[in-house]
Amino acid sequence: MKNNVIKNITNKTLGILGGGQLGKMIAIEASRLGIKTCIFDPNKNSPAFQNANIIINSDYTNKKALRQFVKCSDKITYEFENIPLESLNFLEKNSQIFPGIKALKYSQDRLLEKEFISNLGISVAPFYQIKNYVDVKGALEKLKGTAILKTRKFGYDGKGQHTIKRYRIPNIKNNIEKNKYIIEGIIKFKKEISVIVVIKKDGSAICYEPSENKHINGILRETAFPAKISIKTKNKAKAIAVKLARSLNIIGIIAIEMFVDKSNEIIVNEVAPRPHNSGHWTMDACNVSQFEALVRVIFDMPIPNIKYYHNCKMINILGENYNVLEKSLYKKNHKVYIYGKDKIKEDRKLGHINILF
């Protein structure tokens, strides 16, 4: 060993694109391991700025700022998908970006994502490309009148989505003309689960056990670990997740949201090549959190086997249930995280609670 690991992390800086809560939690874990951080975000009130060594407060397309970012950072990662590919290509020419760009290209576009996944022989919801308003009608016929119309790009937390029931198309004709949409069939699922996969530089995979999600209006509200599904289904989900991670050339971390239907078939819903809200339970229930695992891969540190200390229920705190925090602070098995955002708004993720059992 001869202290190679230590050499890899001494006086090193991790560049993080995005200063939201995920960036903040990556930064804290990096800092705990003695790694400095340089955080890039256009919003001057970014939560992660409070845990940064160097702050770059600029638009993602600003070449001068990107150059400064590369100069400050030994390695680069990102905390969200919607970073312009042009900027990422520029950064990749001058540095190393984890977990890579290929996955980002697909996860930035629901149509490309769905095509890529189904081409691997992995099930996804039935989907149709929507180029114009007429396409919606055609697709709805095939989907028997019930579907979700989604923007191909820039959607998150249910934003840019319209649920259609009984052929009732929402009044978005003008938007359809302007934007590129996709329409998806609605899966009748028994469970929503997430699997988080870590791929190391030597290609070996570490797969966290599946957790179980509860969404309301497209926003994750709760994640429970472990998922209440059979071991067989767990193994199937993990195998799909690892296959998908490898196909996307991940080096670092990826979260894969899946549905389990009544016949225990797995249908992949979304992928996120970064730490994910549905993996926050790993912060207190495991020996190595998703954030620490990412930092360890990036800086060539070993990752021991994952040890599960507790069962956990993670509850997201949004503007509408912000007062839950108050009660939680009195509870001895609640671990409270408050992101320190500048404004409390409905549907905005402001914190989370890990309840340990």
Add this chain to the structure above:
Amino acid sequence: MKNNVIKNITNKTLGILGGGQLGKMIAIEASRLGIKTCIFDPNKNSPAFQNANIIINSDYTNKKALRQFVKCSDKITYEFENIPLESLNFLEKNSQIFPGIKALKYSQDRLLEKEFISNLGISVAPFYQIKNYVDVKGALEKLKGTAILKTRKFGYDGKGQHTIKRYRIPNIKNNIEKNKYIIEGIIKFKKEISVIVVIKKDGSAICYEPSENKHINGILRETAFPAKISIKTKNKAKAIAVKLARSLNIIGIIAIEMFVDKSNEIIVNEVAPRPHNSGHWTMDACNVSQFEALVRVIFDMPIPNIKYYHNCKMINILGENYNVLEKSLYKKNHKVYIYGKDKIKEDRKLGHINILF
């Protein structure tokens, strides 16, 4: 409750005097609870600066910097004792300092500390004030030739200490004339333990269970939780710790190092009115760490009962055993903390490992 707690922490900033590892760990816990930090340290490479919102890089006596610090900080705490009392008095006039100044006054001066503690009827090692070289000889007679000569002020990690055996006085005659010293008898102890006490604003006390310490050359090397002493001795140690904390008007946290002798008598060795190295095990073994407890008291947040999830052995990483980190990173029950100091030096605390059982 009515969201009073949440109001107390929204858009608040904690000012921290000192940017070492303790300041860093306080800052991370504050940040996790959504509280911003302003960190004051004369050293531009301070580890805590990487987790600060606002950095004040100045000498502790600079009035302009102190004024800026007060302006940025809603509440103030400190991570080490040797901050000039004059600066603290200035800050106290304009802000609130936790855990208070009284304890600092005593812990800055070994003679005042020992007098204060023994006046409470709590046992300390026999001690004598040393004003000049002749006093050393007189005290040594009383202590039968074996003692520790210590500077009254500015000592830490064994610095400023000379062990005397068989009346052999070290060659420090000139220093004695210049400095103020104290001489202490050497306690024949069975165990060294630490007790960490949290006193809330309503006066109620929370006392962590005692842990057991191993020092070499005056530097803490290991702390094991729980201490292997009887419940009766634990209760005695905790009662002494709480009494001492209350007498020192602590509001926040204090660590008390004690000896247990062969008749299970408790002798107080040192007090530190701040989070302490011997309490790092609380970061992974408990529901609420010493750092979180301090932040919660300062910002009027409740503290639930302490829950002990694991036994723990904390190992300090110093320049001389820095390579232990390497092996630790492979172990699934080791939690590694690297402070990110600018230089690796012998006898310098560079990180710690919490081994969980």
